[in-house]
Amino acid sequence: MATLSSSLLSSSSSSSSPLRKSQFSSKALVSRIDYISFSPRTTLSSSTISVVSPPAILSLSVKHNRHRNSLQVKSVASPAETVSEFDEMVSGTKRKYYMLGGKGGVGKTSCAASLAVRFANNGHPTLVVSTDPAHSLSDSFAQDLTGGMLVPVEGPEAPLFALEINPEKAREEFRSASQMNGGTGVKDFMDGMGLGMLVEQLGELKLGELLDTPPPGLDEAIAISKVIQFLESPEYNMFTRIVFDTAPTGHTLRLLSLPDFLDASIGKILKLRQKISSATSAIKSVFGKEEKPDAADKLERLRERMVKVRELFRDTESTEFVIVTIPTVMAVSESSRLSASLKKESVPVKRLIVNQLLPPSSSDCKFCSIKRKDQMRALDMIREDSELSSLTLMEAPLVDMEIRGVPALRFLGDIIWK
Numbered sequence: 001m002a003t004l005s006s007s008l009l010s011s012s013s014s015s016s017s018p019l020r021k022s023q024f025s026s027k028a029l030v031s032r033i034d035y036i037s038f039s040p041r042t043t044l045s046s047s048t049i050s051v052v053s054p055p056a057i058l059s060l061s062v063k064h065n066r067h068r069n070s071l072q073v074k075s076v077a078s079p080a081e082t083v084s085e086f087d088e089m090v091s092g093t094k095r096k097y098y099m100l101g102g103k104g105g106v107g108k109t110s111c112a113a114s115l116a117v118r119f120a121n122n123g124h125p126t127l128v129v130s131t132d133p134a135h136s137l138s139d140s141f142a143q144d145l146t147g148g149m150l151v152p153v154e155g156p157e158a159p160l161f162a163l164e165i166n167p168e169k170a171r172e173e174f175r176s177a178s179q180m181n182g183g184t185g186v187k188d189f190m191d192g193m194g195l196g197m198l199v200e201q202l203g204e205l206k207l208g209e210l211l212d213t214p215p216p217g218l219d220e221a222i223a224i225s226k227v228i229q230f231l232e233s234p235e236y237n238m239f240t241r242i243v244f245d246t247a248p249t250g251h252t253l254r255l256l257s258l259p260d261f262l263d264a265s266i267g268k269i270l271k272l273r274q275k276i277s278s279a280t281s282a283i284k285s286v287f288g289k290e291e292k293p294d295a296a297d298k299l300e301r302l303r304e305r306m307v308k309v310r311e312l313f314r315d316t317e318s319t320e321f322v323i324v325t326i327p328t329v330m331a332v333s334e335s336s337r338l339s340a341s342l343k344k345e346s347v348p349v350k351r352l353i354v355n356q357l358l359p360p361s362s363s364d365c366k367f368c369s370i371k372r373k374d375q376m377r378a379l380d381m382i383r384e385d386s387e388l389s390s391l392t393l394m395e396a397p398l399v400d401m402e403i404r405g406v407p408a409l410r411f412l413g414d415i416i417w418k
């Protein structure tokens, strides 16, 4: 027996009312009346009609005249009822970035991995990237994803790849990008030239510190710039959704402000390079050292990528930071501070996941009953919090098994991302 949608599709050649299937998704039937015409030979009865989203329909009535049957669909649902959060996240083929972050251990990786699986199962070629130096994507997918390379994840319908950034590798890359003149660091090179004094005089540039002990958070900024480098290559064009599993709050906040810091630091190196370029060119003929012309270019490229990262973080069209929390006073307080910092940094944030909520039960033990009250207090706190109350709350239950592997992530994802 044909359903309404298949009937509509098969009648799409009707000249009076060409219809697309999407018009009958719950998303499309918003507070309006649709009239659909059929040829007189099409018999419409209640048994041929299946409604995609019953709560969205006020009435369906079939009218007949000599020439046509007409189906009237009255819909009164409000947009909030009909456009689900996930509908909004999944719609469109333009690439979107989702960054999931929050306090340590609240379930960032599980939520990020489940979102990636959900996107892939909804037709989006997806990349999930961990920028947390203490990776747990491999554990979450129950698959070895180490090595700093893209690894295909088996199971989802559309391609899903995962990447755990290797911080040591990225750090090395930064060091080599910061090196000049034949592979030696600036200071070594200058020492070799007997010009160490000059470097000391330029000590205020804190060059040695930058090269030898990169500041905290640098790993992450480099990791992100590496992701961008990956994305610049055509082979990564296929990904329409990119999900970041970020490090706990403190690191992530540093990550958000680091592009500015790095931009300035690289600027200092470039300035220094300009200062010494005349000296090096004067002595290079004496020492026979060829200056590599692309050193400054490398730094400039690194700097450009930092600017790209900064822009990516703030682009409301393509980027969204999803805060993950658990219903405890400490986690909610930290989430509130994170939300305020994100706002300050102009990073778009709309949704808050409250993970590990006790599922409903009619017979709580004493422990569960106390825990449940505690969770309710934390939820009230979220509703009253000036930073968090405006965010869309998405609830995830505490499940009775560890979430590992694609089927478990799919299960969790179907619950959270609705």
Ligand SMILES: Nc1ncnc2c1ncn2[C@@H]1O[C@H](COP(=O)(O)OP(=O)(O)OP(=O)(O)O)[C@@H](O)[C@H]1O
Pocket (backbone or CB within 6 Å): 103, 104, 105, 106, 107, 108, 109, 110, 111, 132, 134, 136, 247, 248, 355, 356, 357, 396, 397, 398, 399, 400, 401, 402, 403, 404
């Ligand atoms: N809703 C849930 N129900 C049951 N277990 C959960 C749930 N969410 C997360 N967990 C479990 O909690 C542990 C921590 O989760 P996860 O690794 O996703 O957190 P995280 O915030 O990424 O941690 P970290 O900050 O250490 O990276 C894991 O064992 C995971 O399986």
